[in-house]
Amino acid sequence: MNAATLPAEHNTFHRTERQAAVVRALQAVVPAHALLWQAEDTVPYECDGLTAYRERPLVVVLPETEAQVAAVLKACHALDVPVVARGAGTGLSGGAMPHAMGVTLSLAKFNRILKIDARSRTAVVQAGVRNLAISEAAAPQGLYYAPDPSSQIACTIGGNVAENSGGVHCLKYGLTLHNVLAVRGFTVEGEPVTFGGEALDAPGLDLLPLVVGSEGMLAVTMEVTVKLVPKPMLARCIMASFDDMRKAGDAVASVIAAGIIPAGLEMMDKPMTAAVEDFVHAGYDLSAEAILLCESDGTPEEVEEEIGRMSDVLRGCGATAIAVSRDEAERLRFWSGRKNAFPASGRISPDYMCMDSTIPRKRLADILLAIAEMEKKYGLRCANVFHAGDGNLHPLILFDANDPDQLHRCELFGADILETSVAMGGTVTGEHGVGVEKLNSMCVQFSAEENAQMFGVKAAFDTKGLLNPGKVIPTLQRCAEYGRMLVRAGALAHPELPRF
Numbered sequence: 211m212n213a214a215t216l217p218a219e220h221n222t223f224h225r226t227e228r229q230a231a232v233v234r235a236l237q238a239v240v241p242a243h244a245l246l247w248q249a250e251d252t253v254p255y256e257c258d259g260l261t262a263y264r265e266r267p268l269v270v271v272l273p274e275t276e277a278q279v280a281a282v283l284k285a286c287h288a289l290d291v292p293v294v295a296r297g298a299g300t301g302l303s304g305g306a307m308p309h310a311m312g313v314t315l316s317l318a319k320f321n322r323i324l325k326i327d328a329r330s331r332t333a334v335v336q337a338g339v340r341n342l343a344i345s346e347a348a349a350p351q352g353l354y355y356a357p358d359p360s361s362q363i364a365c366t367i368g369g370n371v372a373e374n375s376g377g378v379h380c381l382k383y384g385l386t387l388h389n390v391l392a393v394r395g396f397t398v399e400g401e402p403v404t405f406g407g408e409a410l411d412a413p414g415l416d417l418l419p420l421v422v423g424s425e426g427m428l429a430v431t432m433e434v435t436v437k438l439v440p441k442p443m444l445a446r447c448i449m450a451s452f453d454d455m456r457k458a459g460d461a462v463a464s465v466i467a468a469g470i471i472p473a474g475l476e477m478m479d480k481p482m483t484a485a486v487e488d489f490v491h492a493g494y495d496l497s498a499e500a501i502l503l504c505e506s507d508g509t510p511e512e513v514e515e516e517i518g519r520m521s522d523v524l525r526g527c528g529a530t531a532i533a534v535s536r537d538e539a540e541r542l543r544f545w546s547g548r549k550n551a552f553p554a555s556g557r558i559s560p561d562y563m564c565m566d567s568t569i570p571r572k573r574l575a576d577i578l579l580a581i582a583e584m585e586k587k588y589g590l591r592c593a594n595v596f597h598a599g600d601g602n603l604h605p606l607i608l609f610d611a612n613d614p615d616q617l618h619r620c621e622l623f624g625a626d627i628l629e630t631s632v633a634m635g636g637t638v639t640g641e642h643g644v645g646v647e648k649l650n651s652m653c654v655q656f657s658a659e660e661n662a663q664m665f666g667v668k669a670a671f672d673t674k675g676l677l678n679p680g681k682v683i684p685t686l687q688r689c690a691e692y693g694r695m696l697v698r699a700g701a702l703a704h705p706e707l708p709r710f
């Protein structure tokens with residue numbers, strides 16, 4: 211049974227009656243203060259960073275011990291109640307959006323760093339530990355945790371594992387998956403489960419890459435063993451201006467083609483630069499059509515050599531101005547705008563929807579030009595910031611969620627960006643996950659068979675479909691309905707699917 215399509219008695223069950231039954235069951239396994247179910251208490255859990263979509267959970271539970279988590283899961287499983295794990299709620303695709311008839315399981319109380327082992331360069335941390343807290347704890351040993359989502363001050367390692375989160379430094383140091391050795395947690399039935407281990411290669415089938423990026427659909431993470439890397443002796447950043455988007459896009463591809471893997475390679479377009487400059491006053495070139503930030507780290511000699519090579523490539527690609535950070539304060543100033551791109555967008559629009567597709571690096575300029583056309587088509591503005599080195603786009607569509615027409619146009623605009631990305635050889639998600647936001651776009655990316663295989667994996671871990679149901683994998687019916695809307699040049703997106 212898939213909980214997204216719970217049997218009739220669940221859908222029609224009176225909410226308060228159901229709520230009372232769940233509260234009674236959970237009161238038996240967690241202290242009273244760990245349970246929230248009054249409307250005023252559950253409102254803060256209605257959504258994640260994708261604020262346009264909201265749902266009130268039946269109950270929020272904040273357990274304090276692993277035994278309580280296991281007991282909550284067992285109780286919910288026995289009652290066929292959906293469970294949505296929640297970290298800091300900073301996700302941008304609705305992954306932690308509650309289920310209307312389900313329990314939101316907050317891991318907020320699991321915020322302890324259990325071990326920093328400088329000799330093995332690893333740390334063992336609980337799921338609710340903030341990303342940045344790991345680096346802060348490892349700093350005295352000269353180590354840090356490399357994946358650095360811009361939300362790292364708030365987001366949790368449990369959420370990072372679920373989303374396989376990335377960040378500025380992931381081009382050189384890898385995504386969450388490449389920086390995690392083991393994930394320990396519970397199955398939906400409340401049974402202990404471990405993925406990976408201390409060795410680089412786990413015995414048997416390697417299921418670690420399966421659970422990393424599984425968006426809370428396969429298991430509940432309780433503890434993560436992460437790799438730590440030495441803090442580089444020096445880091446410097448180039449800020450390069452371009453008067454033409456295509457030249458900037460080509461420069462990104464040329465840096466990588468020159469055999470350089472920068473510690474960060476990010477791009478902002480003109481509207482985004484204007485928004486962030488007004489917010490952080492980083493000294494960005496407001497006349498530039500695009501700004502590139504290229505970081506080098508390592509020993510002073512390595513950095514000097516790499517900065518020189520990157521500057522040559524950027525100049526050769528037509529950079530109109532190049533500035534290199536002279537000290538750490540200036541480097542942080544260069545990055546301050548990029549790191550604050552999302553809050554800066556929040557200052558110029560009531561709402562924004564952040565898309566997260568990928569494309570081959572050489573198509574960066576093409577997609578930007580296509581997005582500029584879409585702005586006219588949908589009558590909405592869009593500011594662009596990219597993990598350009600990864601080919602990972604973050605177009606931020608600016609709109610007002612209180613206006614249903616604007617929300618509708620924003621959804622169409624977003625879907626268009628994702629589908630255009632797929633048509634250019636990319637993917638519908640880079641690092642923010644599918645959640646509820648990109649369910650329709652999954653119909654464009656994957657065939658019916660591929661989506662069915664993903665359901666098969668889900669069912670192998672969660673036969674009743676109770677962990678974060680209705681997210682990530684679209685049903686056949688959904689794809690068929692979406693396909694009917696997607697008649698392109700007389701052809702349906704998925705002609706193989708049944709029509710109703």
Ligand SMILES: Cc1cc2nc3c(=O)[nH]c(=O)nc-3n(C[C@H](O)[C@H](O)[C@H](O)COP(=O)(O)OP(=O)(O)OC[C@H]3O[C@@H](n4cnc5c(N)ncnc54)[C@H](O)[C@@H]3O)c2cc1C
Binds near residue numbers: 302
């Ligand atoms: C301003 C801003 C900037 C951002 N920048 C980046 C960025 O640079 N790179 C990037 O990748 N993302 C970025 N994000 C997105 C977001 O921060 C990440 O996806 C992050 O990993 C979410 O962590 P969280 O703790 O907030 O998880 P939540 O939002 O609470 O949950 C996210 C998903 O993980 C699941 N989950 C959470 N904890 C657990 C657990 N213990 N066990 C099982 N499943 C769990 C949830 O069910 C949900 O599906 C940004 C978000 C914001 C608001």
